[in-house]
Structure formats: structure tokens, C-alpha cells
Amino acid sequence: xxxxxxxxxxxxxxEGENLVLNCSFTDSAIYNLQWFRQDxxxxxxxxxxxxxxQREQTSGRLNASLxxxxxxxxxxxxxxxxxxxATYLCAVKSGTYKxxxxxxxxxxxxx
Amino acid sequence: xxxxxxxPRYLITVTGKKLTVTCSQNMNHEYMSWYRQDPGLGLRQxxxxxxVEVTDKGDVPEGYKVSRKEKRNFPLILESPSPNQxxxxxxxxxxxxxxxTQYFGPGTRLTVL
Numbered sequence: 001x002x003x004x005x006x007x008x009x010x011x012x013x014x015e016g017e018n019l020v021l022n023c024s025f026t027d028s029a030i031y032n033l034q035w036f037r038q039d040x041x042x043x044x045x046x047x048x049x050x051x052x053x054q055r056e057q058t059s060g061r062l063n064a065s066l067x068x069x070x071x072x073x074x075x076x077x078x079x080x081x082x083x084x085x086a087t088y089l090c091a092v093k094s095g096t097y098k099x100x101x102x103x104x105x106x107x108x109x110x111x
Numbered sequence: 112x113x114x115x116x117x118x119p120r121y122l123i124t125v126t127g128k129k130l131t132v133t134c135s136q137n138m139n140h141e142y143m144s145w146y147r148q149d150p151g152l153g154l155r156q157x158x159x160x161x162x163v164e165v166t167d168k169g170d171v172p173e174g175y176k177v178s179r180k181e182k183r184n185f186p187l188i189l190e191s192p193s194p195n196q197x198x199x200x201x202x203x204x205x206x207x208x209x210x211x212t213q214y215f216g217p218g219t220r221l222t223v224l
Contacts, residue, residue: 043215101154
């Protein structure tokens, strides 16, 4: 059974730092992996989607990598800002319509 | 504006009183899904629908029903809610199975007393 883990559960960093969020999964047979951002009281916003055949995706200050063989993905945030404070979730698509989410990393960027 | 809407956003009810949470998308997406989010457990898939009149169970379907009579709507039905269904519920949609970006609604916070 696919399990997705995100470590750490919470992270607090000063503004301007580069940081890495981790996501690991137990079954490498995935279709893709997606990173989301969740703000309090709001839904999830898709940040990056990496297909199983890809190694990384970039959008602005965000870069996500995928290593299927080791069951890991990282989300790299460059030059963090207070507006980046949110909960970051990763999700793997492990079946045609089946998505498994991690429990998230709660990020706080201090001004 | 392309969006997924859910109603109500907040609901407090009592055990056994049937309720429906509506979900609607205006993007002509084929695929829709319901999740519940609980502290320490993350988002778990309840039901999903591949298209009109086609639905299937996710990981935690017990106590829930769904229907997909129109492409844009995917209501979640709790026939006899219980306190363990107190949770934050999200609806999501995707264009089709090859276009995987999921678009989420704002969530419905349900409390069952």
C-alpha cells in the first residue's frame, strides 16, 4: 500500500533563506507527483506537477525534483519570503484515478 | 473565472440528520473527487468520478454516497452522519486522466454533534 511521508512536519526560517521540503513514498510505481500549497481556511493550490518520466520541474522560485527509484521528491524554495508561509503538501498519483497525499509541512517564514 | 465551488462552507449538524455538500466546477472537467482532511492523517480520498454516471470508491468511502448526474456537479451525501465524520472536506476536479493538475474547492468544515 502506497504511503507518503513529509518531513519535517513544521519548519520556521528567517526571510531570505533557501529551503528544502521533503516528500517520500513507499511504492515507486507512480504516474506523477504533485506539490500543493494550502493556506489557512482555503483550498489547495497546485504548485508543480512532475510526471513519472521527468526529473524536475521549475516555476519561478520553486523547483521540484523527483527520484522514483529512491521514492523521494524535494521542493526547493529559493529566497524565501513571508508570503511563502503556508502548508505544503505532496501527493502521488498511484493509480489511474487514485491520489495519495502526505500530511504536509507547515512552513513559517519570519520577516 | 475557472473555479470549483462548494456549499456550504461551514456546517454544524447532529448525528443522523441527512446532509448534502454540493460541489460544482465550471471548467468542463471529466474527473472529480472528494477528500477529507483530518489532523495527522492528511487528505484521504472518499469517492471519485471519471465522468457522468461513473463513480468509484476511494480509500475511506464508508458512510458516504455520491452521484454524478451532470458533468459539472458532484454532490457528497451523508445519509446518517456520525461524529467521526467531523472533518474538513474538499472537492477537486481534473480535466481528464492525462491532464493531472487537480483544482480544489475552498473546503467545507463539517461538525457532527
